[in-house]
Amino acid sequence: FSNLLGAVYRQGNLNFSTDGNAVISPVGNRISVFNLKNTSETLPVSTTKNITCVGVSPDGRLAIVVDEGAALLVSLITRAVLHHFHFHKPVSSVRFSPDGKFVVTKENVALMYHAPGKRHEFNAFVLDKSYYGPYDETTCIDWTDDSCFVVGSKDMSTWVFGAERWANLIYYSLGGHKDVVVGCFFEKDSLDHFFNKEGDFNNLTAAAFHKQTHILVTGFASGVFHLHELPEFNLVHSLISQQRIASVAVNASGDWIAFGCSMGQLLVWEWQSESYVFKQQGHFNNMAALAYSPDGQYIVTGGDDGKQVKAWNTSSGLCFVTFTEHTSSVTCVAFTASGFVIVSASLDGTVRAFDLHRYRNFRTFTSPRPAQFSSLAVDASGELVSAGAQDSFEIFLWSMQTGRLLEQVLGGHEGPVSCLCFSPVQSILASSSWDRTVRLWDMMDSWQVKETLPLTSDLAVTYRPDGQELAVATLNGEITFWNPNTATQTGSISGRHDLEVGRKDTDKVTAKQLAKGSFTSVCYSADGASVLAGGQSKFVCIYNVREQMLMKKFEISCNLSFDAMEEFLDRRKMTEFGSLALVDEGAGDGDGVNISLPGVRKDMSSRHFKPEIRVSSLRFSPTRSWAATTTEGLLVYSLDGSMVFDPYDLDLDVTPASIRKQLRLQKWTSAIVLAFRLNEKALKQEVLETVPHEQPVICGSLPDIYVEKLLGFLASCLETSGHLQFYMTWAQNLLMLHGQKLKNSGSILATLQALQKSIQRHSDNLSKCDFNMYSIRYAVALSKQRGMKRPAAPEDEEDEGLSDEM
Structure with missing residues (x-):
């Protein structure tokens, strides 16, 4: 498993990393980390059910992930599961204390555990105390800096507990609210304030408080969120969103606020400049189709949500453009051979072409009679677009250049066309249908049926x-x-x-x-x-x-x-x-059980789905x-x-010390081979950047088994490194010296395409910098103009006189 795209938030609470530069978001039964430098990563761990709450340790190294009862202790450094635990009841919230404890609330009880690693015990979760007080389910927790915590409940009460045995505080109950307590917070270095649901906010759904800046953030079911300054409760800012706000979090500096919305949207907002730092949203409904670009740099997806076609960057895992021109479910998507045109088919009766340069819908293909298109294919040249209809059983062909329907409409299928595919090397179109046949249409022979393949049943077809x-x-x-x-x-x-x-x-x-x-x-x-x-x-x-x-x-x-x-x-x-x-399904009518119709994915009349x-x-x-x-x-x-750590052909003499010794002795080839046997990325990069790249004899002396590994490592380094010329020189020397041997390797194709993808991405990014030239020229011209207007100082005049004499 590598990454999860297309979904950024489902339910649960959001957390910022310790440095405040990343948002930790629960997505179903997985955890995604969104770096606000426009990259994302999904941890390779998953729970058995949807995650309800996440707690992050103060140092940012550990996270406790809880689903409907089971918990995982996850290392955010190694991305590994350290411990499994089961609370046997649904958990509403979990929160770490500043001094090495954490509290879990389930039902009407608050359970305090020792934080993992503080005591050298086999069991990572050691129960310290149980706190009783609320009569209904608990909802939220907050800690002070001196071992005191507060718990909010659905019984409209708030309880303050002491983590230590204090003579003047065992527990304290506070009431007065008229609805469920959504959030409770302590002021910094104080026990005299905490704010809950109050006033006319009868649809409050989420809240967060930043203790250093005294800023309270509240989100509502209507999509409105407010910023108030405490303790005066002065309104700082108010904004209206389009979706119900389910979770709110504030980073360590108090500058950025993260919002999780119920429809799968994740926002990070900088309230001082009133601008978005990060904004991502997945499909409203299930995804129906996907396609890779020819270089593997982009993925395009179409969904059942009625209109959306989204393009994703495979390196960052983020969506960079959304097209909303369709008015019904998107059934199929495809890239042209150039990689800069997306074609999509929809049940709304249109096939649309989108340009990734200008981000616009530049072609719309339609049929003479309204048809629901369920399949799509684009030929190898990108000049011919075909789509199959599920209601008229016909296949339509259009020209990409003119956008016009070709005179030939392919008919003959006796059922809905389920799949289309063009041959990569010939002008032949393969179509599969519910009539249990696959037909091959020859473009060179006036689109006549070349062959008909009889099948017992049929669904999908694809060419090698x-x-x-x-x-x-x-x-x-x-x-x-x-x-x-x-x-x-x-x-x-x-x-x-x-x-x-x-x-x-x-x-x-x-x-x-x-x-x-x-x-x-x-x-x-x-x-x-x-x-x-x-x-x-x-x-x-x-x-x-x-x-x-x-x-x-x-x-x-x-x-x-x-x-x-x-x-x-x-x-x-x-x-x-x-x-x-x-x-439950048959409880309302008494006539038996309601059985869903065949092929129906969702019964809109059911009470739960x-x-x-x-x-x-x-x-x-x-x-x-x-x-x-x-x-x-x-x-x-x-x-x-x-x-x-994933070594290759490891031996006792393969150590970081021996590798660095080979570098000091200038035994470059031996150092590279040992580094790839140890297979630590940082060490491989250190060795590669130490070896002089201007000596092609080093590339020629490498064993064949390490050439492909080195090419793959160069492709991965080019993804993130700024040393473009350095790594491209290495790649050029390797390909020049080992090109003939690499042609016979069947597994080298994926490595070469990964290298091409990295180079193409840098080429695209650098080609977008032309507009900066105008700004640079303006700045240079402005500096010259100011230099000409600046009056000369007396010492400058003397210097000019001396220069004239000389």
């Missing part, structure tokens, strides 16, 4: 990157492979049992008795040796095409908050009348990763793992 093979996913869970030139089947893979479809809460039979799932999306790897398949299941499978066997299964989620995750139903949800989900886990689209990147649009969001899996 070399165009010499077709993979077709069918509804019975099989993947069949065909030779497009001879129209003969070359192999098949049965994946019905690999998907392992889970049992829904409303199913009356076990998962084994259910109809097995099918693959709804299939794609080839960059080298064509493997195929990736996923569908209505929590698993994604990678198969070897030649051996026709399963290589690996990825479990995309372990979040039990989704439906169809488990094989057996939880016995705690079973009653004498059956499952609680079934009883539990989303079903599914994979809607899969794509391999041209580089060393692949992505999937799922119920959780856009998941990215990569071979470039960020492990802290």
